[in-house]
Amino acid sequence: MLDLNEGRNQVTVGVPPEEYSALSSGGLERALISIGVPMSAVHLVAADPLKAQSVSNRSSYVPAHQGAYADSLVGGLRYSWNLFGVWKGCTIGFPASTSTNQRGFISASHCSQQKWGSDTASLSQPKGGAQIPVIGSELWDMGPGTCPFFWSCNHYRFSDANFNRVTVNSPAVKVGYLARPSSRNQNVGSDTTISMADPYIEVGGETSSIMQGSNIDQIGATSGWTYSQVDETCVTWDNAYWPFNGQALRCSYIVNADYKDGDSGGPVFYLSGGKAIAAGIIAAKTINPIVGNHRGVFSKFMYVRNEIQAGGFTFSILPTSSPPNYYPYSASINGASSVRPNASCHFMAGSNIAYTSLTWRVNGVAVGQNWDLYYSSSSSFTLELEVSDGVNVAFATKSITVSASAAECYDQ
Numbered sequence: 001m002l003d004l005n006e007g008r009n010q011v012t013v014g015v016p017p018e019e020y021s022a023l024s025s026g027g028l029e030r031a032l033i034s035i036g037v038p039m040s041a042v043h044l045v046a047a048d049p050l051k052a053q054s055v056s057n058r059s060s061y062v063p064a065h066q067g068a069y070a071d072s073l074v075g076g077l078r079y080s081w082n083l084f085g086v087w088k089g090c091t092i093g094f095p096a097s098t099s100t101n102q103r104g105f106i107s108a109s110h111c112s113q114q115k116w117g118s119d120t121a122s123l124s125q126p127k128g129g130a131q132i133p134v135i136g137s138e139l140w141d142m143g144p145g146t147c148p149f150f151w152s153c154n155h156y157r158f159s160d161a162n163f164n165r166v167t168v169n170s171p172a173v174k175v176g177y178l179a180r181p182s183s184r185n186q187n188v189g190s191d192t193t194i195s196m197a198d199p200y201i202e203v204g205g206e207t208s209s210i211m212q213g214s215n216i217d218q219i220g221a222t223s224g225w226t227y228s229q230v231d232e233t234c235v236t237w238d239n240a241y242w243p244f245n246g247q248a249l250r251c252s253y254i255v256n257a258d259y260k261d262g263d264s265g266g267p268v269f270y271l272s273g274g275k276a277i278a279a280g281i282i283a284a285k286t287i288n289p290i291v292g293n294h295r296g297v298f299s300k301f302m303y304v305r306n307e308i309q310a311g312g313f314t315f316s317i318l319p320t321s322s323p324p325n326y327y328p329y330s331a332s333i334n335g336a337s338s339v340r341p342n343a344s345c346h347f348m349a350g351s352n353i354a355y356t357s358l359t360w361r362v363n364g365v366a367v368g369q370n371w372d373l374y375y376s377s378s379s380s381f382t383l384e385l386e387v388s389d390g391v392n393v394a395f396a397t398k399s400i401t402v403s404a405s406a407a408e409c410y411d412q
Contacts, residue, residue: 062199066091066179066192066221069125073105073166074200075178075267076219079135080124081111087124091221091266093281094203094317095175096163102139103173104165106304106317107265108283109141109157116144116157116247117364123164139165140311142395143364145386147248153238154246158393159299160283161265163308163315176203176319178267178276181225188258189223203317204275208302210253217271218255218282218296220263228257228296234391237286237297249283249299251391257296259285268298278317280304303393310384310395329353331387331394336408338401344376345400345409347383353394355387377402 063070067078067089075094080087090111097103113121118141122134141162144155166173178201183191210216210233217227231254238248259282268280280298306329308315335347349358349371360368360375361384367375375383377400385396 062196063179063194065194066181066219066224067126072172072174073125073135074174075105075203076181076221076225077179078126078221078262079105079107080126081113082122082124083113089221089262090264091219091262091282093161093265093267094278095173095177096315096317097173097175098139098163098316099314102165102313103175104136104139104163105173106161106163106281106308108281109160109162110283111265112138112141112162114141115160116155117141118162133168135168136164136166139163140308140313142307142310143361143384144247145359145361146366151238151248153248156236156238156248156250157307158250158303159281159307160249161281161299161304161308163311174200176317177201178203178219178269181219184217184225184227187226187228187256189220189226191224192221193224201276202274202319203269204272204277205318206278206301206305207270208300210279210300214270216255216268216279217276218257218259218263218266218268218298220259220266220282222260222262223258226257228255230254231256231295234300237284249297251300251303251393252283253280253298253300254286255296255298258294259296268301306393306395310397312397329392329394331385331396333383333385333396333398335398336400336406337398338403338406339377339409340406341378341402341404342376343406343409344374346372346374347398348372349385349387349396351387351394353387353389353392355389357388357390359386360384361386 070077075092077092078089079092080089093106095105109115113119118138120137123136124134144157147153147156180195180199180201181191182193182195212230212233214230215227216230219225233253234251236248236250237252263282266282269276269278278301280301281304283299284297285294286297330352332350333347334350336345339345358369359366360373362381380402381400383398383400387394
């Protein structure tokens with residue numbers, strides 16, 4: 001066995017049990033010194049390569065740390081995305097299964113070639129020092145809204161989250177579980193080793209209640225497991241650096257956590273009864289102007305769920321095949337789905353939110369703000385609806401087919 005542990009800056013070397021005593025008593029150290037390698041860079045373990053590791057709630061291989069190859073994908077592990085030939089690292093958030101029988105995971109939208117827009121770039125896991133194999137690609141990443149002229153931004157969303165599908169049979173997706181790093185630290189972390197005795201945290205539900213001053217947990221593939229105080233709730237964060245400047249996160253949450261590069265997309269949760277109650281997704285880091293240290297920005301899971309489900313499917317992050325129904329707000333678009341070319345068709349908004357603002361979009365471009373919309377087109381389009389009461393928000397999307405044979409809508 002040979003494994004690189006980036007968190008401890010060590011190489012773990014597994015040797016047969018019959019050779020372990022001789023090597024650990026000085027033989028290995030002498031050999032390493034002779035070639036200029038410090039003993040502190042090597043972690044020697046006794047391992048039988050013919051036997052798999054076994055723990056009480058896991059019968060297959062458990063990776064040594066969050067950046068190692070895993071045969072089952074869980075939250076908190078490292079994955080990589082390809083930015084025009086260069087691999088960048090991010091964190092698996094919550095593994096999930098959709099109502100359309102897709103399995104994959106939620107992560108950060110900016111961990112893709114096109115932030116706030118779906119793309120087909122490859123996703124991968126670390127293995128043997130290279131990014132192999134390719135495990136899948138992005139399934140859904142909702143487009144943004146356009147900021148009003150008096151806002152200090154160009155575009156906005158309520159979450160920086162996407163849904164990525166795993167398109168190969170191995171590794172499997174272990175829906176409902178997060179990796180459990182060996183230690184849990186306050187604000188700043190670096191321990192990415194995984195507990196062999198108890199390697200998983202089970203996901204027990206979701207919450208939309210995030211209280212200022214409460215302690216909340218997060219797992220990043222670079223930082224490991226940390227907990228931090230919630231400093232600010234439901235604020236508009238528009239301090240992103242290039243190339244994401246001008247892109248605002250509405251109703252985001254700020255914690256006193258030193259998020260690091262590669263933590264993006266990781267799960268944010270409350271611990272309750274030993275289980276993780278999903279609260280959000282790691283989105284960014286910012287600078288505390290008072291003391292100068294980093295703080296963390298995360299997207300509330302209520303908005304993550306709503307913006308992903310605007311893609312037309314529900315999903316579950318629990319260890320069950322039935323998608324949960326935690327989010328209480330919804331929106332709908334009433335009107336024809338098949339229309340004639342250039343026919344002015346009437347679409348109406350529906351929602352259980354007593355909304356104070358409403359936006360219609362066609363292919364991501366705002367086209368109206370009234371409860372109903374008359375719209376015509378010479379080609380097929382995607383109609384989107386966003387409603388909000390200032391705090392809560394709901395989305396709906398509808399694919400409109402334009403066809404000369406359509407009988408619906410009045411043809412002007």
